[in-house]
Amino acid sequence: MPKRIGIRREDKSVWERRTPIVPEDARELIEEHGIEVIVQPSDIRVFGEEEYAAVGAQVQEDLSGCDVVLAVKEVPPHLLLPGKTYVFFAHVIKGQPYNMPMLKRLLDLGCVLIDYERVTDEEGRRLIFFGRHAGWAGMLDTLWALGQRLEWEGVPNPFSGIGQAHTYPNLEAGRQAVREAGERIRAEGLPPGLSPLVVGFAGYGNVSRGAQEIFDLLPFQEVAPGDLAAPFEERPDPHTLYKVVFEEEHMVEPVSPGDRFELQDYYQHPEKYHSRFSTYVPYLTVLVNGIYWESKYPRLVTKSYLRELFGGPTRPRLRVIGDISCDVEGAIECTVRCTEPGDPVYVYNPLTGEAVDGYAGEGVVVL
Numbered sequence: 001m002p003k004r005i006g007i008r009r010e011d012k013s014v015w016e017r018r019t020p021i022v023p024e025d026a027r028e029l030i031e032e033h034g035i036e037v038i039v040q041p042s043d044i045r046v047f048g049e050e051e052y053a054a055v056g057a058q059v060q061e062d063l064s065g066c067d068v069v070l071a072v073k074e075v076p077p078h079l080l081l082p083g084k085t086y087v088f089f090a091h092v093i094k095g096q097p098y099n100m101p102m103l104k105r106l107l108d109l110g111c112v113l114i115d116y117e118r119v120t121d122e123e124g125r126r127l128i129f130f131g132r133h134a135g136w137a138g139m140l141d142t143l144w145a146l147g148q149r150l151e152w153e154g155v156p157n158p159f160s161g162i163g164q165a166h167t168y169p170n171l172e173a174g175r176q177a178v179r180e181a182g183e184r185i186r187a188e189g190l191p192p193g194l195s196p197l198v199v200g201f202a203g204y205g206n207v208s209r210g211a212q213e214i215f216d217l218l219p220f221q222e223v224a225p226g227d228l229a230a231p232f233e234e235r236p237d238p239h240t241l242y243k244v245v246f247e248e249e250h251m252v253e254p255v256s257p258g259d260r261f262e263l264q265d266y267y268q269h270p271e272k273y274h275s276r277f278s279t280y281v282p283y284l285t286v287l288v289n290g291i292y293w294e295s296k297y298p299r300l301v302t303k304s305y306l307r308e309l310f311g312g313p314t315r316p317r318l319r320v321i322g323d324i325s326c327d328v329e330g331a332i333e334c335t336v337r338c339t340e341p342g343d344p345v346y347v348y349n350p351l352t353g354e355a356v357d358g359y360a361g362e363g364v365v366v367l
Contacts, residue, residue, distance in 0.1 A: 003034075003035065003036060003067060004035065004036040004037075004038060004065060004066045004067055004068075005021075005029070005035060005036070005037055005038070005066055005067065005068045005069070005070060006037075006038045006039075006040070006063035006066035006068070006069040006070065007019060007020060007021055007026075007037065007038070007039045007040065007052075007057075007069075007070055007071075008040055008063065008069055008070065008071040008075065008088075009040035009041065009042040009045070010042065010044070010045070010071065010072055010073055011076070012073040012074060013073070013340055013341075014044060014342075015044075015166055015340060015341040015342060016044070016072065016073055017044050017045060017046040018046065018072045019045050019046065019047060019072065020070040020071060020072055020087070020088070021037070021070060022047060023047055023051040023052050023054070023055050023057070024055070026039075026052055026055050026056070026057045027055035027056060030055065030056040030057065031056070036058065037052070037056070037057040037058070038057070038058050038059075038060060038062075038063055038065070038066055039052045039057050039058065039059050039060075040059075040060070040061060040063060041059055041060075041061065063081070064081055066084070067084070067085065068084070068085045068086075068087060069081070069084050069085070069086050069087070070086075070087045070088065071086070071087070071088035072088060072089060073088060073089055074088065074089070074090060074091060074099060074102055075088065075102065076102070077101050077102045077104075077105035080102075080105050080106060080109055080111060081109070081111075082109040082110060082111070083109065083110050083111065084109075084111050084112075085111065085112040085113075085114065086106065086111055086112070086113050086114070087113075087114040087116070088115070088116065089115065089116050089117060090102070090103070090113055090115040090117070091117075092115065093115065093117055093118065094294055094295075094327075116128040116129075117129075129206060131205060131206030131207040131210065131290075132206045132207070132209060132210035132213075133210065134207050134210065134324050135206065135207045135208060135209060135210020135211035135212070135213070135214070135290060135324060136165070136171060136174070136210045136211070136213065136214055137165040137166075137341070138165075138207070138210075138211055138288070138290075138322055138324035138367065139210070139211035139212075139213075139214035139215055139288065139322065139324075140162065140163075140164070140165040140168075140174045140177075140178070140214060141164055141165050141322070141341075141344045141345075141367055142211075142286060142288055142320055142322030142324075142367055143159050143162045143178065143181070143214070143215075144159070144162045144163060144164050144165075145320045145322070145344070145345045145359055145365050145367055146159045146285070146286055146319055146320045146365075147159030147160035147161070147162055148160065148359045149319050149320060149359045149365050150191075150194075150319070152359055152360045155191050155193075155194070156191060157190070157191055157194070158181045158182075158184035158185050158188070158190070159181055161177060161180060161181060161184075162174075162177045162178060162181055163177060164341070164342075164344065165341065166341040166342065174214070175214070175217055178214055178215075178217040178218060179217050181218065182217055182218040182219050185218065185219055185239060185240070185241070186219050186239055189238035189239045190238045190239075194238075194285070195236040195237070195238040196231035196232060196236035196237075196242050197241050197242065197285045197286075198223075198228065198231070198241075198242040198243075198244060198283050198284050198285055198286075198317075199215060199220075199241060199242070199243055199244075199284070199285065199286040199287075199288065200243075200244045200245075200246060200280065200283075200284045200286070200287050200288065201215075201243070201244070201245045201246065201288045201290065202246045202251065202277075202287065202288065202289045202290060202291050202300055202331070203246070203247075203289070203290040203291035203292075203325075204245060204247055205290060205291075205292070206290075207290030207324050207325060208245070208288070208290035208291075211288050211290060211322070211324060212243075212245070215241075215243065215288075216243075218241055219239060219240045219241065220240055220241040220242065220243045221237075221240050221241075221242055221243070222242075222243045222244070222245070223242055223243070223244050224244070225244055225245075225246055225250040225280060228244060228280055228283045229283070232283065244280070244284075246277070246280070248261075248263055248266055249261045249263070250276075250277075250280070251275065251276065251277050251291075251298075251300060252266060252270075252273040252274060252275055252276060252277075252297075252298050253273060253274065253276045254272060254273055255272055255273060255274050256272070259272070261273075270296050270297045270298065271296070273298060274298050275298035275299060275300060275302075277300045277301065278301075278305050281301065281305070281309065281316075281318060282309070282316065282317065282318075283317065284317060284318055285317050285318065285319050285320075286318075286319065286320045286321075286322065287301070287318065287320075287321045287322070287332075288322040288324065289321065289322065289323045289324060289325050289331060289332050290324050290325055291325055291331055292325070293325060293327050293330045293331040295330075297331070299330070299331055299332070299333050300331045300332060301321070301331070301332050301333060301334065302333045303333045303334055303350065303353070306333075306334055306348075306350035306364065307350040307351060309350070310349075310350040310351060310362075310363065310364070311350070311351060316364075318364055319364065319365060320345075320364070320365045320366075320367065321334070321335075321364055321365070321366050321367065322367045323335045323366060323367060324367070326338055332366070334348040334350070334355075334364070334366055335366060336348065336355050336366075337355065339367065343357060344367050345357075345358065345359055345365050345366060345367050346358065346365075346366055347359060347360065347361040347362070347363045347364065347365055347366070348363050348364055348365075348366050349361065349362050349363035350363055350364070351363075
C-alpha cells in the first residue's frame, strides 16, 4: 500500500472542477490507513483547500514525494514525474491519437498507469464511470442548443428558457428549468411546423439513461423505431414530444441478405454488418448519441449521408446532434472536434464541410 498519495490539480479545462478524492475520503485514508494525502492547490476545484486541510491533508504544489498521483483527466506529458503510479481517465484504450504522446511519455519515464476505464469486475463491466452524469449535462446542453437554434431560425419556443448545464448551481436547478419548459409545452403546445418533434437516443447504457432522465421531465410519448413514421401519418399532438430509443439491432443490419441480426455476432464480427441508421434520421429533430464506438463498427451518421440529406429540395427536420459520446469523426462523423462546456456547440455545414462555432448558420448544430 502506498505511504503517500497526491491529488493533482486539474488543468485540462477551466470547467473541470471534479476531484478524484473528496475530503471525507481523504480523512479515511489518513486516519484509518495511515496514508499521507498531498493536495495540489486549485482555484477551481469544487472543494476548497481548507476542507482538505481540515481532515489532515497537506496542501502543497510539489507531488514529487508521492508514490501514487490521482487525477480525473489526462496529465500533460511535460508534467509527468518518473517512476510514479498515475491513476486517471487516460483516454488511450482506443488508441486515441491525441493521447499517444502522453502514453509514450509514461512508458519512457517508467510509470505505471491505472486507467479508470479499465477498472472492471469479473465480467468486464466498468466500475468507475461518469456516463450518467455526462448524460445529464449533455441533455441539458442539447435542449439549450435546440432552443437557441430555433430562436435563430425565428421560431419562439419553450426550450429557449433552458440554460447551459454549467450555469446551474446544481442538478435540481437544471431539472427545474426542463420541467418549466415541459409545462409550457403542455399549456401552449409547440410552435406550428415543429410537431411531431422527435428526439432519438442512440444507445441504452449509462450515458443514454442519464440523458433520458432529463428528457423524461418533458411531456412525451415513446415510439418504437419501426413505428417512427406513425406520428407523421396522423395529426400529431403539439402538446407532447416523441421519444425513440435505438439499440444495436436498429442501428445495423447484416450485409448478406437473409442473415439475421445477432448481438454477439455483431460484436465479434462487425465487418458482417452495415449501418441502417439513415432510415431513421429524416424523422428526427434531435439525435442524442450515447453509444460506445470503435473504428471497427459502422458509423451511425456519415458526412456523405448528411450531404445528401441537406442537399435535398427541403430543409431537413434535424436541428441538433447531441454527441455526448464525442468520438471525433467516429459514430457521428460530423463530430469533427471536441468542445468545452462554455462553448459547447458548432454548426456543421454538410455541403461545405465547414464547422463554425455557435448555433447560427447553415447546417446542423453539433454538441
